Amino acid sequence: MDLIPYYLPPLVQKWYQNSYDIENIEAVNREISKDLCDMRKHSAVSDIFEGVTGGEIVGCACHGVEYWKKHPEYVTSEAFAHMFEAQFDSVRYGEMKKYFPSALSFFEKMIKEVPK
Structure with missing residues (x-):
């Protein structure tokens, strides 16, 4: 998940x-x-994009640029939370897969490795 801020915006853009x-x-x-x-x-x-781009991409939902400046480490936590949430919502899952396919795949692999 730490790779999201560094590689995602240029690839998607x-x-x-x-x-x-x-x-x-x-x-x-x-x-x-x-x-x-x-x-x-x-x-x-939208929330993840705002965080990883420092507010250069902002859609319908956001925390505000100051939030990310104050807590840059929260990007990975927010991404984790949203990807977890998407596991139970087909609409959000589809959008997550559209915009963050590699990160979502990595997340799902990581979740499967959690001991049961």
Whole structure:
């Protein structure tokens, strides 16, 4: 989970930029932010994006940039919580898988390894 802040934003931004033929990263960030507008579907994804991008991508739900500045280590905790929550909600799971497929896969592998 510690890799999310370092690798995720550039990968998602580049994919989005190429898929939608957008010229610059600022425009990509605005478009991703606009896409994350449905509280039911996107609140968890929006929250994680805000944390990993330092507020450059903010959708329908967020803590505010000051929260992340004060507690940068919370990104992994928030991601863990939202990925756990998504295990019980097919709508949120689908969005998590769409935006964070590798992180979600890693999370699920980690959860399976927890002793029963």
